[in-house]
Amino acid sequence: MRYAFVSTLLLASMLLAACGSPATPAPGPGSDQPTATTASEPVASEITVAGSTSVQPLAEVLAEAYMGAHPEIRITVQGGGSSVGVKSAAEGTVDIGTASREVKDEELAEFPDLQAFIIARDGIAIVVHPDVPLEALTKDQVKGIYEGSITMWSEVGGPDAAIVVVGREEGSGTRGAFGSLIMDDEEFAMVGTAILQPSNGAVRTTVSTTPNSIGFISFGYLDGSVKAVAIDGAEATVENALSGEYPVVRPFNMLTIGEPSGAVKDWLDFILSEDGQAIVADEGYLAVQ
Amino acid sequence: MRRRYLVDRSVRYLLFFSALISLFIVFMIALFTLREAWPAFREIGLLNMLTSSEWRPGRDQFGLLAMIAGSVWAAVGSMILGVPLALAGAIFLAEVAPVWMRGIVRSSVELLAGIPSVVYGLFGMVVLLPAIRRIPVAGNTGFGILAASIVLAVMILPTITNIAEDAIRAVPREYKEGSLALGATHWQTILGVTLPAARSGIVAAVILGVGRAVGETMAMIMVIGNSIVLPRPLNSNPLTLFLSQARTLTGNIAVEISYATGLHEDALFATGVVLFVLIMIINSSANLLIRERRR
Numbered sequence: 134m135r136y137a138f139v140s141t142l143l144l145a146s147m148l149l150a151a152c153g154s155p156a157t158p159a160p161g162p163g164s165d166q167p168t169a170t171t172a173s174e175p176v177a178s179e180i181t182v183a184g185s186t187s188v189q190p191l192a193e194v195l196a197e198a199y200m201g202a203h204p205e206i207r208i209t210v211q212g213g214g215s216s217v218g219v220k221s222a223a224e225g226t227v228d229i230g231t232a233s234r235e236v237k238d239e240e241l242a243e244f245p246d247l248q249a250f251i252i253a254r255d256g257i258a259i260v261v262h263p264d265v266p267l268e269a270l271t272k273d274q275v276k277g278i279y280e281g282s283i284t285m286w287s288e289v290g291g292p293d294a295a296i297v298v299v300g301r302e303e304g305s306g307t308r309g310a311f312g313s314l315i316m317d318d319e320e321f322a323m324v325g326t327a328i329l330q331p332s333n334g335a336v337r338t339t340v341s342t343t344p345n346s347i348g349f350i351s352f353g354y355l356d357g358s359v360k361a362v363a364i365d366g367a368e369a370t371v372e373n374a375l376s377g378e379y380p381v382v383r384p385f386n387m388l389t390i391g392e393p394s395g396a397v398k399d400w401l402d403f404i405l406s407e408d409g410q411a412i413v414a415d416e417g418y419l420a421v422q
Numbered sequence: 423m424r425r426r427y428l429v430d431r432s433v434r435y436l437l438f439f440s441a442l443i444s445l446f447i448v449f450m451i452a453l454f455t456l457r458e459a460w461p462a463f464r465e466i467g468l469l470n471m472l473t474s475s476e477w478r479p480g481r482d483q484f485g486l487l488a489m490i491a492g493s494v495w496a497a498v499g500s501m502i503l504g505v506p507l508a509l510a511g512a513i514f515l516a517e518v519a520p521v522w523m524r525g526i527v528r529s530s531v532e533l534l535a536g537i538p539s540v541v542y543g544l545f546g547m548v549v550l551l552p553a554i555r556r557i558p559v560a561g562n563t564g565f566g567i568l569a570a571s572i573v574l575a576v577m578i579l580p581t582i583t584n585i586a587e588d589a590i591r592a593v594p595r596e597y598k599e600g601s602l603a604l605g606a607t608h609w610q611t612i613l614g615v616t617l618p619a620a621r622s623g624i625v626a627a628v629i630l631g632v633g634r635a636v637g638e639t640m641a642m643i644m645v646i647g648n649s650i651v652l653p654r655p656l657n658s659n660p661l662t663l664f665l666s667q668a669r670t671l672t673g674n675i676a677v678e679i680s681y682a683t684g685l686h687e688d689a690l691f692a693t694g695v696v697l698f699v700l701i702m703i704i705n706s707s708a709n710l711l712i713r714e715r716r717r
Contacts, residue, residue, distance in 0.1 A: 217681040343555075
């Protein structure tokens with residue numbers, strides 16, 4: 134009996150000691166190897182990217198193009214939302230975080246070593262279910278719908294039916310950009326009955342299958358399943374976004390802690406080069422050069 | 423001879439140690455969650471969190487009332503739909519079914535238990551939502567508590583049926599034989615003797631099912647709408663409460679945890695503590711009810 138007691142005590146204390154040690158290494162200003170998040174990981178052969186679901190498809194295409202020329206590098210791209218991108222990059226969980234909005238002041242204050250690189254610009258399309266007989270809305274109408282002051286399609290020239298509002302979760306960069314550009318408040322209060330979905334793809338699916346619904350998605354997610362409406366007279370096209378006529382445009386940011394180096398720097402240079410920006414334009418986004 | 427003794431002893435220590443590990447893990451999870459949630463309780467206040475329905479992390483408002491209501495209504499709905507069905511299944515399997523049918527029905531019910539919750543959510547999104555949308559009530563989007571209740575009812579069916587069936591089978595034969603000898607029909611016996619005798623086990627089964635319903639996350643996120651509103655009837659008919667969208671406590675954590683920082687993150691851990699306590703209350707009442715019946 135004594136042996137059982139002592140041995141279990143020993144093993145229990147070992148477990149406690151293991152649980153007591155801190156889990157995440159603190160990202161310090163001196164670390165210029167952002168790819169090495171744990172001491173034992175090999176450097177510069179893998180780049181992990183996470184964040185905005187708007188940036189995700191573009192990042193995947195850019196990753197494939199780069200990996201084609203550099204087969205020894207592996208780039209993995211995940212979603213989660215812009216705030217996930219900021220947080221993961223800041224905490225060192227990934228090499229590059231992506232966001233489809235500007236970095237907030239609070240985030241810069243909390244993580245002063247965060248570096249942001251604009252790799253593209255993207256429009257946000259206001260989309261409705263294909264059966265809604267409307268082709269255009271004004272900015273104020275969209276604002277009213279998302280505030281909850283406009284609840285029926287008949288108030289904006291449509292049929293007599295209740296508007297089903299679809300939005301994104303609070304941490305979404307698309308929602309934040311939509312907030313700044315349409316609602317005049319990044320942290321706007323969406324109408325309480327809005328259906329919240331966790332990604333661009335989920336919003337698109339919900340709007341395409343829910344009659345009388347309205348939502349907002351990145352230009353890159355536009356396809357035949359939903360109808361994009363013109364805002365203040367400007368249709369949701371890349372040309373209008375480039376010319377500035379279409380008002381709802383936001384930056385795609387890639388974020389690192391400290392100056393990027395090694396493979397991360399190489400990939401970022403590629404993205405900002407002529408070849409990279411040509412890919413950006415091909416995919417339907419706005420190049421930054 | 424000595425070796426047999428050693429093997430016996432070491433197996434004993436091994437089993438003792440394994441049990442200790444499980445206890446240890448539960449303890450550590452509870453401790454960790456409480457520790458992370460503590461700053462939220464201190465800064466926001468437990469009472470405020472439980473009574474306010476304003477959840478706006480951007481404005482430092484963390485009221486959980488809407489989510490508590492969402493979880494409760496979804497669980498209530500799943501009980502209304504699932505318990506009669508599950509009990510009927512249990513009675514059928516224990517008392518009525520011919521032997522050849524028992525195997526088929528029981529395996530199908532157990533298959534239900536093996537389906538991943540995200541598949542239930544998918545089924546809900548693709549099949550249930552358009553069907554519910556057909557109900558002609560203004561403001562009905564398909565998403566909401568009804569969809570959640572239906573999905574949950576199907577998910578808790580195997581849990582309740584399984585345990586209730588065992589409870590019914592455990593009723594001593596003498597009760598049934600005595601009742602039948604007195605001239606009661608089979609159904610009169612089931613209703614008047616077997617079920618009351620199995621009552622504590624059945625209640626335990628139901629409460630375990632409810633516990634599972636309250637803890638379900640993935641399927642809930644996909645069909646309940648995740649809107650931060652207090653569920654209320656959509657028109658003068660109080661039943662339309664079930665067509666209202668909602669957000670569950672579990673959904674609250676899952677949707678926001680990946681990007682929450684600071685006080686927001688602590689508030690989500692506090693949501694976890696509330697969930698923990700809710701499920702503990704549910705399980706304790708189950709135990710209390712069983713113990714009372716045994717007396």
